[in-house]
Amino acid sequence: MSVRLQPELRNQLIQFGIGDWNACYHCGTCTAICPLSEKGFLFPRNKIRLMQMGVKDELETSVEPWLCYYCGDCTKSCPRDANPGELMMSLRRYLTSKYDWTGLSRKFYTSGVWELGFILVFAALVVIAFLFLLPAYGFKFTTELTAQGGVQVNAFAPWEYIEIFDWSMAAVVALLLISNILRMYYKIIWKDGKTTVSIWTHIREFWLLIYNFVVQPRFSKCEDKNYWLSHWFLMSGYTIMFIVIVVYLEWFQTDEILPFWHPQRTLGYYATFGLLFGLFVAIIGRIRKKRIKFQFSHVSDWLFLIMLTLTVITGILIHIFRINGMAWATYISYIAHMAILVPMILIEVPFSKWSHLAYRPFAVYFQQLKKHAVPRKSNQ
Amino acid sequence: MEEPRIGVYICWCGTNIAKMVDVEAVASEVSSMPHVVLAKNYKYMCSDPGQELIIKDIKVHNLNRVIVAACSPRIHELTFRTACEKAGINPYLFEMANIREQDSWVHTDRSEATKKAIDLVIAAIRRVRFHEALEKRSVSVNPATLVIGGGIAGMTASLEIAASGKQVYLVEKADHLGGMVAQLDLTFPHLSSAQQIIHPLIQRVKNNPNIKVFLNTQIQQVHGYIGNFNTTILQNGNESVEIEFGNIIAAVGLKPFDPVVIPEYGYKKIPDVVTSVEFEQMLLSGLIQTSEGKDPRNVAIIHCVGSRNKKFHEYCSRVCCMTALKYVHQIRAALPDANIFEVYADMRAYGKGHEEFYAHTTHKQIIFLMFDQQTGLPRIRKAGAADKCNIIIEMDELLSGISIEVPVDMVVLMTNMEAHDDVKEVVRSIGVSLCGNQFFIEKHPKLDPVATTTGGVYIVGGCQGPKDIPDSVSQARAAAARILATIAQESVPVEVTTAQVNELLCCGCQTCVRVCPYSAVSYDESKKSSVVNEVLCKGCGTCGAACPAGAIKCKHFTDSQILAEIEGIMSLSYKY
Structure with a gap:
């Protein structure tokens, strides 16, 4: 079967931050030098080819872009300065937009107006909710402090209500992300219609998903240990924060000021440190542009870093102001924190850069499934 | 002794x-x-x-x-x-x-x-x-020169020789000067105008008092030897003129290959499949349009048409890759949003500035598609009503390993160059040999690339092998320098180790006359013996070996x- 070329694909892909891919003349140095490219899952050269020619289906069903961890060796060794590493990065953005069925991901990646508009609308909704909705239910801003001299956060933003909101937002995001992962799964495993994977294989290889999510071992194959460490700190800090906020908010958002060594505080401090450390490495890296993976920043990369940094900073401020009894400062920080956090989670997790937290480990799992795939019986 | x-x-x-x-x-x-x-x-x-x-x-x-x-x-x-x-x-x-x-x-x-x-x-x-x-011998040299072919090589050589005040006879088969270059729009790699190169040259040739131009003219058999040639030229098919000259430059060039013999490409059967020569005419006219008068949205340029393929011509025509890249610039300038496909087998960028031109052109948003001459040429077919394009090219794309269909509105075939139909008559009339590809054979491919084994006969430009304008001009000037050197010396050394007939032993069988590759042996009826023209004889020894009577002695090979x-x-x- 011949594949019809879609030359317009090139123009679509350029919007996802693609470099000078036309310069590639297919010497194959990138694929040869890549520490992660392996038999059956070769990249990046062949993906560049599909992009150049406009072979949409083949590109959309490939798992390889997610198997690349962007060490930059390919870009360093490219004789044509075609920047294969950044091409793989751009493909990940493109694929993210393709897994998303709402079409919002594509809008966020390709239009600053859409992205900024979305953020502002949701930030405004959060602010309105705190200023008008919660007071309407009888919750109030009070400068009256607790016996310990701390701010009464739960009087203004009761954890029961916030947790309900957290849960519902998590549910929306999870539904979107899961549906996207199912689409990813269909595209990678089933769409070509030539092979099949047994249910037993699905079960047997499932541990890979957990292992890759927690340890991120593929990083160490190509990247220096420092980056693996900072990324791991960021990831673990974020995961801890996510769990305590969504599941254990009653325990985490207390009016009582607990002793310094109480797990509530130490866990919070660790998560904050992890996030700050990871963010610091990424932001400094993107400013200095020394690592190849940090040399080419798409708008979405910066937006993610800035929003996450602001979330962490406002979170720290809430804590400081609360234990020091600065009521109004606490409330303002809390509203700002939520006004940044909510649109960030809504945009980043299902539609943009942060979705890689799911796509990355799932890709390794799907790769393993593909390795065990057997030819499908013909329907004769 | x-x-x-x-x-x-x-x-x-x-x-x-x-x-x-x-x-x-x-x-x-x-x-x-x-x-x-x-x-x-x-x-x-x-x-x-x-x-x-x-x-x-x-x-x-x-x-x-x-x-x-x-x-x-x-x-x-x-x-x-x-x-x-x-x-x-x-x-x-x-x-x-x-x-x-x-x-x-x-x-x-x-x-x-x-x-x-x-x-x-x-x-x-x-x-x-x-x-x-x-003993060394030499013959006197007639200072006039015959140049066959009025393309860029022939005209350049003519001007070079005429500049020293010597007579040039420039013979052109067509009714105008300029050759292939006159049919081009822009040249590679500088994208300068071919017309602005060739027209001043034509004017200079026409105005030069030392150059006599014969249009619509063909040469007959050339007689004589280095320094002393003569022939009859036939103008307009009937007027014959006798001319004498000391040296010859063959600059007859090449003609475009006709792709009608390649069934895969459907040339002349499918509309909007044009050759590079036809595309140049389109560019000269200033309009790139399909046969329906529309702007093509997708243009494919197929390389190596009739080249590097044992079925047609095994050689590379050297200029098509760069010409095809030149078209990218011209199409991009005329149709900024068009998709341009370069369907190629290998990209050859050997010349000065060519690799840079290739590298520069790759940034023009074009799509390179590679095919393999061995496994099969791309196949062109007319598109159906539902295809939203005029033409579909089917091919096995080598760098991706997948079979693809390329939707296009126009196909440009980069046709090879090949010898003229009458090339055999030309080489026979001036005593030059052809190689298997019908190109004129030079005396030495590296050390003597413009001379031939026949003294006083030089070959320049495309007829010696496909080449671009700078190479043709270089050869033309090189041949002119060689000729001016012989003219300046007024005499040229001729071969010493020639054959010699012992008239007493010769039986008159004329075997030697038949075997001589240089037409140097003739039969003298009055003497009833063969005679060797020592100026034409190259001392190859063929006659001496063939003579049944042992009457021919080859000097230095007795x-x-x-x-x-x-x-x-x-x-x-x-x-x-």
């Missing part, structure tokens, strides 16, 4: 010979042979000290024969002949034994190679005893010389 006094010199050629041949053993083995006065070995005989050694020995030891056992006589025979001449002995009393190409380079057993070297040197010693002194050489080789072989 004076007593031969032979000096033998064995060259080491650094280690080239000395590594495989025991040069001292060779020298000592032959030193005791009759007539050998001395036998020496030296590191580099061709070096100045090497030549000085020979000159000194000739004078001191009163040598009258010299043998150098070294490389091929093709390389250094002239060097040593000149050395002999300097020392005062006739250069034809020198003989060379090839113990490098025919011995040290091709053998692996040192003792066997040494024995072979001894055999070869002994053969040379035996032969050189029979050498005769031969029976006694050759037999002595054979005896030399055989005698020692028997001994071992």
